[in-house]
Amino acid sequence: MIKPFRIDIPQADLDDLTDRLARTRWPNEVTDAGWDYGFPLTRLKELAEHWRTRYDWRTHEAKLNELPHFTTDIDGQNIHLVHVRSAKPDALALVLTHGWPGSFLEFLDVIEPLSRHFHLVIPSIPGYGFSGPTHERGWDTLRIAHAWAELMRRLGYERYGAQGGDFGSGISTALGAIAPEHVVGVHVNYLPTRPDPEADIPLSATDEARLDKIRHLMANRPPYQALQATTPQTIGYALTDSPVGQLAWIAERFAHWTDPHSQISDDRLLTNTTLYWLTATAASSARLHREAPRRTEPCPVPVGVAVFAHDITQPVRPLAERLYDIRHWSEFEHGGHFAAMEAPELLAEDIRTFFLTHTQHHHPTTTH
Numbered sequence: 001m002i003k004p005f006r007i008d009i010p011q012a013d014l015d016d017l018t019d020r021l022a023r024t025r026w027p028n029e030v031t032d033a034g035w036d037y038g039f040p041l042t043r044l045k046e047l048a049e050h051w052r053t054r055y056d057w058r059t060h061e062a063k064l065n066e067l068p069h070f071t072t073d074i075d076g077q078n079i080h081l082v083h084v085r086s087a088k089p090d091a092l093a094l095v096l097t098h099g100w101p102g103s104f105l106e107f108l109d110v111i112e113p114l115s116r117h118f119h120l121v122i123p124s125i126p127g128y129g130f131s132g133p134t135h136e137r138g139w140d141t142l143r144i145a146h147a148w149a150e151l152m153r154r155l156g157y158e159r160y161g162a163q164g165g166d167f168g169s170g171i172s173t174a175l176g177a178i179a180p181e182h183v184v185g186v187h188v189n190y191l192p193t194r195p196d197p198e199a200d201i202p203l204s205a206t207d208e209a210r211l212d213k214i215r216h217l218m219a220n221r222p223p224y225q226a227l228q229a230t231t232p233q234t235i236g237y238a239l240t241d242s243p244v245g246q247l248a249w250i251a252e253r254f255a256h257w258t259d260p261h262s263q264i265s266d267d268r269l270l271t272n273t274t275l276y277w278l279t280a281t282a283a284s285s286a287r288l289h290r291e292a293p294r295r296t297e298p299c300p301v302p303v304g305v306a307v308f309a310h311d312i313t314q315p316v317r318p319l320a321e322r323l324y325d326i327r328h329w330s331e332f333e334h335g336g337h338f339a340a341m342e343a344p345e346l347l348a349e350d351i352r353t354f355f356l357t358h359t360q361h362h363h364p365t366t367t368h
Helices: 011-022 041-053 057-064 104-115 141-154 167-178 205-219 223-230 232-241 243-257 266-279 282-291 317-323 344-357
Strands: 003-005 069-074 077-084 092-097 118-123 160-164 183-188 299-310 324-336
Touching (some): 011 041, 011 243, 011 266, 041 243, 041 266, 057 266, 069 141, 092 104, 092 167, 092 344, 104 266, 104 344, 118 141, 160 167, 167 299, 183 344, 223 232, 223 282, 232 243, 243 266, 299 317, 299 344, 317 324, 324 344
Parallel strands (some): 092 118, 092 160, 160 183, 183 299
């Protein structure tokens, strides 16, 4: 059963947040630290002060409640979603999936342009925001893909496309792998391509440079990833108890993974952080790094790829083509990891082009 949902955070929770922010114990910082030791103290104090004194959750809550929210129970887990129907009754449906440390809020700026052409289903990943927390092991990208297939079935969509970045990319390709009879195509704006020593493929200088960047990242695993992939519960205690800790943890990723020219406002960053805080999902969202499989499911449906210059890494097309049926590939000079927030017009147009041009004649495989 799919039930309407309204965001209504108890005032006591907001008062508690303000109180905790006022009582923050700050560490010291060495002189001229910059970013060398982690998130700079001055910038974090500025963000925390904004959060405590000027940021108004109720304003954002009211705005968010203008969207049609729903919840449903799938595989023993509460699932939250935003479901926006296009004015075109026969429009194709798209399921849009966020990643970490994002949320369904990532897609706010693409809803209007995309809903002109598509019905939109924007779920929160199990363990994230209003779909959290999870209570058992095993919520990996494949299990989430199965939940999305069931969600789309419940909503009455026989044919649909999938789109995502970060974990949303892996969930979308997994959805194409498990439900090729329903998924017309998958569009991603993040596609990790691992070096393959066996692949005897000539690569351009650009591709070689991209592979070097990927190798460097694999050899120097970022600390947040190591912690969340091994001891998500341990880091979860600190992040669930300290709003400033949660803020630093998320804001650092936004600082490192976005185009320096991106205009993600402090309010947008704080709304995303507040969502993690109010739902106490720091640990459950982090668990996906531990649960996520290291293998890649072959995805038999048409794939479209949007590459943003400032993303964590950029994919190498010849390697990607060994795994996917790539029909569409775009390269953008602007935008980073949170493409839907950083370059919504570019991303929305790329998604529209892919699904309206490259999947119209693709009829999902029927299984007998």
